[in-house]
Amino acid sequence: MNAPGTLAIYIGAALAEIAGCFAVWAWMRQGASVLWLVPGLLSLAVFAWLLTLAPSDFAGRAYAAYGGVYIAASLLWLWLIEQQRPDTWDLTGAAICLIGAAVILLAPRVAGG
Secondary structure (H helix, E strand, C coil): CCHHHHHHHHHHHHHHHHHHHHHHHHHHHCCCCHHHHHHHHHHHHHHHHHHHCCCCCCHHHHHHHHHHHHHHHHHHHHHHCCCCCCCHHHHHHHHHHHHHHHHHHHCCCCCCC
């Protein structure tokens, strides 16, 4: 799979994870109905399934590269859903994490390495 395909998997996984975690957050912290847990748990299951599609021979490497995408997606959630604009430090940190994720994802690998 190519980098755009992998990025699409990571973006889908991030949205599913954030939505699932937000459902639990809404139930526990904002007094939402316990029924919020049903779509939340389903969303978290979709997140886990999507990460299994990431083209990596090692789960830890796939999860590490995904982390940068998750951080950027979380800041988009903050801005679009929670109506809180990320500040310069948020954006700088996300950029650093995305660079790190790109290094992990795109670095040439040698057999056994």
